[in-house]
Amino acid sequence: MFGRKQEDDTTVVHMLASALRRDISFGTLLPDQKLKIEALRQRYGGSNHSMRETLRLLTAEGLVEATAQRGFRVTSATEDDLRDILMVRVEIEKIALALSLKLGDVAWEGRVIAAQHGLTKAEAAVASTPDDLKALEWDEACRAFAATLIEACESPRLIDLHARFFDQSRRFRLALLREGGLDFAARKARQRALVDAILERDEPAALRLIEDEITAELTTPR
Known part of the structure; x- marks a missing residue:
């Protein structure tokens, strides 16, 4: 009972x-x-x-x-908060991706490809119809892609930290979407290059590209 x-x-x-x-x-x-x-x-x-x-x-x-x-x-949402979240996300996801590249199998590669395909479709939808429903679906696709990239790291604590700081970054990501600050063509090319680097097990390129992806997702181009 x-x-x-x-x-x-x-x-x-x-x-x-x-x-x-x-x-x-x-x-x-x-x-x-x-x-x-x-x-x-x-x-x-x-x-x-x-x-x-x-x-x-x-x-x-x-x-x-x-x-x-x-x-x-x-919680506050200042520029200092954004810089701190960005720094932590980059470090966590680079460590976790490096481990995933060492430990991930072919099935993980397939899930990465599928998650990237889902994100591409969600980005096309939100770019054409940027309402709250499409924004929420896009944000969930971003979450699925980011989580899949690191899921083979075999570290529950890294995965938990990633989820926590991903949630903390949502406000900034969605605000950038509402402000029209995302270059969807550049994002698609970068995500494709990241997946290619993962499939080739090119760790230096993959780590550079995941840092670029996180930074571009949260900051306005200058």
């Missing part, structure tokens, strides 16, 4: 966390905005306990911060 209730509570928390992540990423919940439990419950549902657990989960992911007054707020 208690096991089933705990499982239900966990499901509710995960559903609430997904909704809040989406709204933080799309700017519906703004950087530094205070998050009051009762107001969030009225908007998203759930109990006081499940909402508090949701905010603790998002705090662990770096999307929400606990304040000294025992409250919560959305």
Whole structure:
């Protein structure tokens, strides 16, 4: 009986966390905005306990911060935050990709090709119809591609760190999309070159290209 209730509570928390992540990423919940439990419950549902657990989960992911007054707020989204997230993502993903190149098999190569194909289709769709639904589908395709590139590294901790910092970068990536700051033709060429380097097991080229991809995904061209 208690096991089933705990499982239900966990499901509710995960559903609430997904909704809040989406709204933080799309700017519906703004950087530094205070998050009051009762107001969030009225908007998203759930109990006081499940909402508090949701905010603790998002705090662990770096999307929400606990304040000294025992409250919560959305994490800031400054240029310094972006530079820090970018630095960490580059280092984590280069280490994980290098390991994947050493350990990944032919089946992993096939999944990389499939993920790149899915991303290409999602980018074409969002470039022609940049609404919120297409943006969300594109963001998920970005996530799938990035996750597949490193999934053969055989390090659960690296994979967990990647997922955490990928989520922290969503706001910046989606803002750049809304501002028209993405060069989709250049992205397609770079992603194709990255996949080719992976298939050839050309580690120096693959590491250079993944750094270029992360940087271009999060920063406005100068």
